[in-house]
Amino acid sequence: MQTATSLPKGQPKVVNRWLVILGTIFVQLGVGTFYAWSIFNTPILQMFDQLVIDAKTGNPAAVQPHLGSISLIFSIGALSLSLSTIFVGTLVKKFGVRKVTITAGIVFGLATIIASRVNSAEQLWLYYASVGIMLGAADGIAYMATLSNAIKWFPEKTGLISGISVAFYGLGSFVFKYIDSAILGNNLVHNLPYALIGWGVLSMLLIVGGAMLIHDAPDVETDNAIDDPTHHEFTTREMLRTPQAYLLFIALLTISLSVYLTGIAANLGTNLAGLDIAQATNIVALVAIANTIGRFVIGSLSDKFGRKPMFMLSYIVTFIAVATLAFSSHLSVPVFYAAMMAVGFFFGGTITVYPTMAGDYFGLKNHSQNYSLIYQGFGFGSLAGAVILSLAGGNLSVVFNVYLVMLIVSLLIWVFIKKPVYHHN
Known part of the structure; x- marks a missing residue:
């Protein structure tokens, strides 16, 4: 079945469901890259080590962030990712899955650009705010919006479609570990800003580009749901x-x-x-x-x-x-x-x-x-x-x-x- 009969107002009457899945795959690849974040822990630590050294004396000029402080960036991001999904349903109903996903993709890219501007040991909070809160939230919103939408397009193959979507989410982190490592090269501190921006821009292109192929799934029919106790669309x-x-x-x-x-x-x-x-x-x-x-x-x-x-x-x-x-x-x-x-x-x-x-x-x-x-x-x-x-x-x-x-x-x-x-x- 390639068509949908009850599409949201303003959409074309005929939609190729597999193109929606292709778009979802691109988005999931993009948002899945966040799980390759650990590749940046060592470069960030080395950068802060260099930043706090007094050029005249060669001694530390301030207390530098340690691994616990750096690893907290991803922890904040993971929590932000999880909590942000609570708002996905409301956002998609109001703006549609495509607009929500495109916005999330742009915020994702902006967050990495902000993170790339950190140039002092006192700016660790910028990582928490940009990668932790902004990027984490954008990641969770794009992930949940496109996953739920894809499943609705294939009610007869929900396990397969979920498997495809979530697999590419996992694949994103695997692939980008190598891409991020290649950009970082051997001069980790010098190349850190370029790696952050490169990661963000590539991910943003995947998310925004994928979103252009996505249409909102048709509304689920709920007629006679109350009369059938085995099926009900729960609020x-x-x-x-x-x-x-x-x-x-x-x-x-x-x-x-x-x-x-x-x-x-x-x-x-x-x-x-x-x-x-x-x-x-x-x-x-x-x-x-x-x-x-x-x-x-x-x-x-x-x-x-x-x-x-x-x-x-x-x-x-x-x-x-x-x-x-x-x-x-x-x-x-x-x-x-x-x-x-x-x-x-x-x-x-x-x-x-x-x-x-x-x-x-x-x-x-x-x-x-x-x-x-x-x-x-x-x-x-x-x-x-x-x-x-x-x-x-x-x-x-x-x-x-x-x-x-x-x-x-x-x-x-x-x-x-x-x-x-x-x-x-």
């Missing part, structure tokens, strides 16, 4: 009255701890499996590849075998992988690689199927508003690993144990959860 208020909304939030928060584990994959490799630096770098690339493949595979399989079986498989295998990491004093390199790639693969698959699960349970009409609230589980879960590790005084085994307990709880959720039934008063 956000109605969704929040169901226990399923909170159970999905908990399960998503749980699996999002994988973000932390994959983020410290290189460190785990040296500590648990005795990897050298080259091998540790390889595991980062392998986990990223596994993550991307998982998004395609689990997304498409969920259309064929159902969402719950895929979730149960994902959480069981993740439990086995995390237990392997937690309870082995020394791992062989192949076993460590397999465990980390399993974590990456099934996290990628889970985060792909989640939007479609929200659509199955609560309908597609208000999908962006409804899923954006459940999606907060991803934001909080992504940060939870670092918080737990800090509270545990750096004891990584505590993080593993908490994750294992949460995986058991979440697996029970998937065993017993059922689609909510709407009761009309």
Whole structure:
């Protein structure tokens, strides 16, 4: 089916749905580049080291920001990304997905230009404001707006479409790690402004260019929804009255701890499996590849075998992988690689199927508003690993144990959860 019969006012009557998906792919590639941010941590640290040295004495003229201060840039961005998705539904309804996405793309590019102007140690806050708040919010808005819209265009293939969209979101970070590294070259501090601007402009072109191919999906038909208790287009208020909304939030928060584990994959490799630096770098690339493949595979399989079986498989295998990491004093390199790639693969698959699960349970009409609230589980879960590790005084085994307990709880959720039934008063 290539046409839509009930398009929003002012749109052409015939829309090629696959062109919309192509546009979505470009946007997702662009916004996914934010997850390559860690490539900038070292250049920024080196820049601040140079900035605070007194030219006359050669001694530090001020207290320089440390790695914790620099890594906070991405943490603020991740939280801003997550929180911004709450406003997507309202913005898209008022302005349309294309205008919202184009605006987000422009803000994305402007944020990197602002960041490139930092030239003193006292301007660290500019990174927090530009990359953390501005770019993070723009990223989240473009991500959720185009993902929800794409799913609505293919109600019969929501798992596949979500898989394609979210896979390219993950692929963006993988590809841009190499692009950013190439621009940075060997003179990291000198090339940092050019790398920031280059990253921002390329991402902006992908986002804005992709948005030009996107049309708002036709409205979801809701006739007789009240008479059919198995299908109802839940409003956000109605969704929040169901226990399923909170159970999905908990399960998503749980699996999002994988973000932390994959983020410290290189460190785990040296500590648990005795990897050298080259091998540790390889595991980062392998986990990223596994993550991307998982998004395609689990997304498409969920259309064929159902969402719950895929979730149960994902959480069981993740439990086995995390237990392997937690309870082995020394791992062989192949076993460590397999465990980390399993974590990456099934996290990628889970985060792909989640939007479609929200659509199955609560309908597609208000999908962006409804899923954006459940999606907060991803934001909080992504940060939870670092918080737990800090509270545990750096004891990584505590993080593993908490994750294992949460995986058991979440697996029970998937065993017993059922689609909510709407009761009309």
